[in-house]
Amino acid sequence: xxxxxxHPELPPPASSVGVIGWLRRNLFAGWLNSLLTVAAxxxxxxxxxxxxxxxxxxxxxxxESRDACDSGGACWVFVNARFSTFMYGFYPAAQAWRxxxxxxxxxxxxxxxxxxGFRYKLQLGGFILFVYPWIAFGLMHGGLLGLxxxxxxxxxxxxxxxxxxxxxxIAALPxxxxxxxxxxxTNMPVVQTMCVVFIEFWRGVPLITxxxxxxxxxxxxxxxxxxxxxxxRALIGITLFQSAYMAEVVRGGLQAxxxxxxxxxxxxxxxxxxxxxxxxxxxALKIVIPGIVNTFIALFKDTTLVIIxxxxxxxGMVQNALNDPNWLxxxxxxxxxxxxxxxxxxxxxxxxxxxxxxxxHTGHKR
Amino acid sequence: MAEPAPDLTRPARPSRxxxxxxxxxxxxxxxxxxxxxxxVYIVHNTxxxxxxxxxxxxxxxxxRTAGFAILQSLIPYSETSTYGRTFVVGLLNTILVxxxxxxxxxxxxxxxxxxxxxxxxLIKKLATAYIETFRNIxxxxxxFFWYFAIGFNLPGPRQSIAIGETVFLNNRGLYVPAxxxxxxxxxxxxxIAVAIVAVIVLAHWARRRFELTGQSFHTVYVSLAILLGxxxxxxxxTGAPLSWDMPALQGFNFRGxxxxxPELFALTLxxxxxxxxxxxxxxxxxxxxxxxxxxxxxxxxxxRPSWTLRLVIIxxxxxxxxxxxxSQYLNLTxxxxxxxxxxxxxxxxxxxxxxxxxxxxxxEIIAITxxxxxxxxxxxxxxxxxxxxxxxxxxx
Numbered sequence: 001x002x003x004x005x006x007h008p009e010l011p012p013p014a015s016s017v018g019v020i021g022w023l024r025r026n027l028f029a030g031w032l033n034s035l036l037t038v039a040a041x042x043x044x045x046x047x048x049x050x051x052x053x054x055x056x057x058x059x060x061x062x063x064e065s066r067d068a069c070d071s072g073g074a075c076w077v078f079v080n081a082r083f084s085t086f087m088y089g090f091y092p093a094a095q096a097w098r099x100x101x102x103x104x105x106x107x108x109x110x111x112x113x114x115x116x117g118f119r120y121k122l123q124l125g126g127f128i129l130f131v132y133p134w135i136a137f138g139l140m141h142g143g144l145l146g147l148x149x150x151x152x153x154x155x156x157x158x159x160x161x162x163x164x165x166x167x168x169x170i171a172a173l174p175x176x177x178x179x180x181x182x183x184x185x186t187n188m189p190v191v192q193t194m195c196v197v198f199i200e201f202w203r204g205v206p207l208i209t210x211x212x213x214x215x216x217x218x219x220x221x222x223x224x225x226x227x228x229x230x231x232x233r234a235l236i237g238i239t240l241f242q243s244a245y246m247a248e249v250v251r252g253g254l255q256a257x258x259x260x261x262x263x264x265x266x267x268x269x270x271x272x273x274x275x276x277x278x279x280x281x282x283x284a285l286k287i288v289i290p291g292i293v294n295t296f297i298a299l300f301k302d303t304t305l306v307i308i309x310x311x312x313x314x315x316g317m318v319q320n321a322l323n324d325p326n327w328l329x330x331x332x333x334x335x336x337x338x339x340x341x342x343x344x345x346x347x348x349x350x351x352x353x354x355x356x357x358x359x360x361h362t363g364h365k366r
Numbered sequence: 367m368a369e370p371a372p373d374l375t376r377p378a379r380p381s382r383x384x385x386x387x388x389x390x391x392x393x394x395x396x397x398x399x400x401x402x403x404x405x406v407y408i409v410h411n412t413x414x415x416x417x418x419x420x421x422x423x424x425x426x427x428x429x430r431t432a433g434f435a436i437l438q439s440l441i442p443y444s445e446t447s448t449y450g451r452t453f454v455v456g457l458l459n460t461i462l463v464x465x466x467x468x469x470x471x472x473x474x475x476x477x478x479x480x481x482x483x484x485x486x487x488l489i490k491k492l493a494t495a496y497i498e499t500f501r502n503i504x505x506x507x508x509x510f511f512w513y514f515a516i517g518f519n520l521p522g523p524r525q526s527i528a529i530g531e532t533v534f535l536n537n538r539g540l541y542v543p544a545x546x547x548x549x550x551x552x553x554x555x556x557x558i559a560v561a562i563v564a565v566i567v568l569a570h571w572a573r574r575r576f577e578l579t580g581q582s583f584h585t586v587y588v589s590l591a592i593l594l595g596x597x598x599x600x601x602x603x604t605g606a607p608l609s610w611d612m613p614a615l616q617g618f619n620f621r622g623x624x625x626x627x628p629e630l631f632a633l634t635l636x637x638x639x640x641x642x643x644x645x646x647x648x649x650x651x652x653x654x655x656x657x658x659x660x661x662x663x664x665x666x667x668x669x670r671p672s673w674t675l676r677l678v679i680i681x682x683x684x685x686x687x688x689x690x691x692x693s694q695y696l697n698l699t700x701x702x703x704x705x706x707x708x709x710x711x712x713x714x715x716x717x718x719x720x721x722x723x724x725x726x727x728x729x730e731i732i733a734i735t736x737x738x739x740x741x742x743x744x745x746x747x748x749x750x751x752x753x754x755x756x757x758x759x760x761x762x
Contacts (some may be wrong), residue, residue, distance in 0.1 A: 028489035033486050040488045190394040194401060202745040204701035205736045212718055212735070215727040220412045301504035308707065310669065316509055320516075332515040339503045339511070346502035 010188070015300075068328060078330040079337045082321045086314055086337075089156015099159045102136045128172055152231040157342065161313040165300040166172065166240040168245075173292075176246025177285075182255055183247065183274060195247070202244035207302050210237045215309040221269055234306050240301055247290040253284035287360060293353035297346050396620065398592040418532035427725045428453070428529035434720055436711045437604050439629050459739060463633055464699040464742075470638035471698060472691075475645025482650050493592065493646070500643040506704055508640055513632035518692060523619050540626040550605030557600035564596075565589040614643055630712035633702070641698045645691065653685035684757050692750035696743050703739070711739060 014284030015024060028034045058073030061080065069075035072323050079086070109128055112118045142148040155163070182188075182196075183193035202210070219227060228236070257280055265275035307316040319336040321327060382388050416423060424675050428450035440458045441453060482493040500508070518537060521527065534541040572583040601608070613623030656679050664674040665729035705713035718735045722728060 026485070027483060036484070036486055036489055040492055044488075046494075079515065109669065123545065142612075152650075188390045188394050188397075191397050194397065204740040205590075206703040206714075206739055207737050208703045208706075208714060209718065209732065209739065212722075213732050215733055216722070218417045221408045222415075223411050224415070224418070294707040297502075301502075304506040305704070307506070315504070315510070319510070331518070332511075335507060335511045335515050339507055341502055342507065343499070343502045347498060 006066055006174075057152055067292060067329075070284050074333050074336070075330055076333060078321075078327050082317075085157060085321065086317050087157045089312055089317055090154040091150060091156070091159070091292045092148075092154070095150055097143070098139050098142070098147070098150075102139055103159070103162065106132065106136070117202055129173070133167065133170060152229050155231065156312040157317045158314045160311065161300070161303050163233065163301040164306060164311075164313065165296065167235055168242045168303075169296050171235070171239040171291075172242035175243035177250050177281065179247035180254055181251035187334060193320045199247050202241050203248070205342045207238075207241055208308055209306055210241045210265075211305060211309050213237065230309065230311060234309055234311055238299070238303075238306075242295070245298070246292070249288050249295055250284065251293060252278065253286075253288035256285050256287055289360065290353040290357040293349055293356070297349050297353075300345060300349075301342065314341065393556065398741050403500050416729075416755025421726050421728075423727070423730070425730060427727055427730075430725075432721070432724075434724070436716055438630065438711055439710070449725070452721055453713070454733070456607040456711060459710070460699075460702055460705075460714075460738075461710040461714075461742075463630060463705065464702045465711065466630075466634045467637035467641065467702065468695055468700050470634065471645055471694070474638060474642035475647055475694075477566070478642060481654070482646060483653055490625065497643045497646050500639055501647070502563055505636060505640045505701055506707060509633060509704055509708055511637040512636050513628065517628045517632050523615060525675055526620075528614075534620060536620075536678075538619065538625075539628050541610050541620045542611040542622050542626065542632050544622070544624040546609045546611050548609065550604040550607045553595050553604045553732035554601045557597040558593075561596040563592050564592050569590070605716035622676075627710075629705070629708050632708060633710050637698055637701060641701075644697075648687055648690045648694065651681075652683040652685075653687045657684045664736070681757070685754075688750060688754045688757060692747055695746055695750070698743050699746065700739060 015021060025035045054073045056073075059076055060069045061073050061076045063069065063077040064081070066075065066077070070076045084093065084096070088099055091099060097133060106128070109124065109132065112124060113121055118124075137145050139147070141150060141152070154217055160359070179195050182191050182202045183199065185192055198301050200302070214233045215230070218236065222228070252343055260277070261279055261283065265279040270278065303313055304315045306313055307319065312320055318338050322331050322334055370479050414655075429448050431445075432447055432449050432452045433445050434452075436443055436455055438459060439455045440462065441451075441455060443455050452699055478493050478496055481489050482497065484490050484493070494697040497571070521536065522539060523536045524540075526534040532543050562717050568589060569585055572585045576582055611622045613620045613625075660678055660682065664678045669677065702712060703714045705712035709715065713735060718731055723732045724729070
């Protein structure tokens with residue numbers, strides 16, 4: 001009787017493993033898929049090389065004037081020559097270190113917040129949110145400690161973009177929390193209605209009309225002799241607008257807190273403000289941080305609209321530079337550069353918010 | 367003398383100050399008073415300021431002659447028209463660009479969203495690249511890019527980009543053939559109306575029969591046949607009363623046809639591309655929210671893949687997709703107010719811009735403009751809420 005000899009193990013077929021297997025699975029599974037792949041490949045092959053060529057290989061990077069741009073590709077010399085105005089606006093060049101100092105310090109201050117082991121996150125966060133803006137304003141505006149005054153009309157560029165977004169967000173946060181609490185207070189129908197009307201009003205109108213309103217109507221609302229400067233008026237408009245969105249985000253967080261938490265706080269005999277401040281809000285705000293980052297991104301992109309009321313943030317400065325007779329016709333370069341700056345900021349922030357969302361997803365969802 | 371013993375059988379009456387109801391009442395009265403005082407203060411200031419600056423009040427300006435021309439108008443408009451007419455022209459232009467944007471953004475968004483979930487690696491990566499690029503760049507910048515960087519650099523009318531000698535694109539706009547309706551075209555329109563009614567009746571009948579007997583009916587194919595066939599038949603029978611007004615190069619510019627001005631073209635393009643990136647994400651998360659078990663259960667029941675998609679996945683995904691889709695439509699409508707940045711004559715540009723500058727009646731004009739956007743938002747969200755309710759899960 002012949003003994004059973006097991007067949008030696010065969011390697012998997014070459015067409016289902018390795019590079020070929022991957023290609024078959026991911027690019028050529030079925031005729032429709034293959035067709036799509038070929039079409040997409042054609043698109044990439046025809047579009048990418050000319051684009052790369054324009055942006056890098058035949059582009060000019062160094063030079064003084066438009067004469068340096070003779071290679072046929074992008075003229076990054078334009079961006080290079082105007083770089084400081086794109087960053088600082090009309091802020092005097094000799095004083096630009098103040099802007100650098102403000103944002104450099106902010107980065108340094110914020111860096112410990114990203115480390116897990118750091119203990120004083122709450123205190124540091126509070127300092128950044130409520131104390132640092134005043135220091136930054138003092139430094140930016142000057143007039144103290146022998147620093148020359150720089151009018152807000154001279155502020156501009158990327159620093160103004162960041163300032164508008166940051167101040168709008170920070171100022172809107174407390175207002176948004178109050179509005180969200182008001183909207184959730186079912187035992188006070190009048191307050192609730194007022195909050196709902198306020199929130200829905202600001203959410204229903206475009207930011208551009210809000211900016212129009214703050215620039216033409218706000219001066220009419222104020223008593224005689226009182227006037228705000230252009231930047232402050234825009235900031236008031238942005239803050240009111242943003243507070244409505246912030247309120248909706250915070251409301252989402254309040255709704256996600258289980259009812260037992262509210263009831264437990266009541267059972268402990270805590271009053272309304274202590275219940276909210278000690279029990280509900282710390283938990284609610286923690287889960288809405290990703291949402292706050294998302295509204296911040298939206299606001300950051302929307303700050304470009306202040307160009308309509310005559311404030312020159314980074315896009316405004318680019319638009320301004322494009323009207324310079326020495327640099328006519330470089331709009332593509334200017335816009336691509338600005339888009340790149342915005343993209344870097346927004347993309348990294350959205351990735352951060354997604355990461356936070358995963359990290360904070362600790363079972364609060366019902 | 368002994369103190370009278372407290373009556374322990376009755377609970378002590380709590381102080382009014384700690385009664386939540388009383389507190390809520392006081393708080394609400396205080397809040398109301400504060401808000402009313404604030405409003406009175408503002409109104410008082412505004413009235414004094416306007417009086418001092420000699421700004422007239424009221425809505426009488428709407429009947430005065432505007433005296434400026436508007437680039438694009440859907441209704442007859444000239445420089446002798448009133449400000450009221452200006453308002454209508456601006457409003458219609460806003461609605462036009464929003465409607466175009468909503469349609470295009472939905473189409474692009476759904477396609478990209480589905481492609482993002484494709485099993486094809488290359489397609490998936492391209493869709494992701496599209497979403498991540500356009501979502502993270504400000505809309506205003508994109509509008510500027512399409513208008514100033516691309517639109518201005520298009521060839522002139524003589525070197526226009528032509529698609530089959532019927533559609534022309536140059537730096538003065540997009541030229542497409544315009545339909546000219548001949549006599550008797552009304553019959554075709556009537557046929558279309560009849561076909562729509564017939565399809566609705568047919569769908570009802572098919573659904574009833576399906577519920578009663580379980581027999582399915584090829585509603586989609588039959589409806590398509592009715593929708594296309596009946597009007598076509600009438601159209602041919604009445605002698606094809608439709609001709610096309612072709613754009614043609616005459617001298618330095620195109621004559622005839624429909625002209626899409628570059629402002630409208632750039633604005634629609636930017637709005638659609640930007641919003642489509644958000645819609646694509648919405649669609650992706652909606653489809654992903656339908657658990658894989660549903661697909662498997664459908665296969666186990668013996669449904670064909672196309673039926674699984676139509677009867678199982680799409681109805682459930684739509685429930686998740688519709689609420690965020692609504693807010694994207696609202697965003698698009700509100701974002702169309704960026705038009706004045708490139709000079710497209712929408713409501714904000716002609717009314718809150720030119721009219722405000724000429725009349726100086728800031729309060730009335732801004733109030734009307736804001737009211738219009740609030741109404742548009744309200745109408746869209748009411749409609750989408752109604753639709754959402756129809757699609758919502760019907761539980762026992």
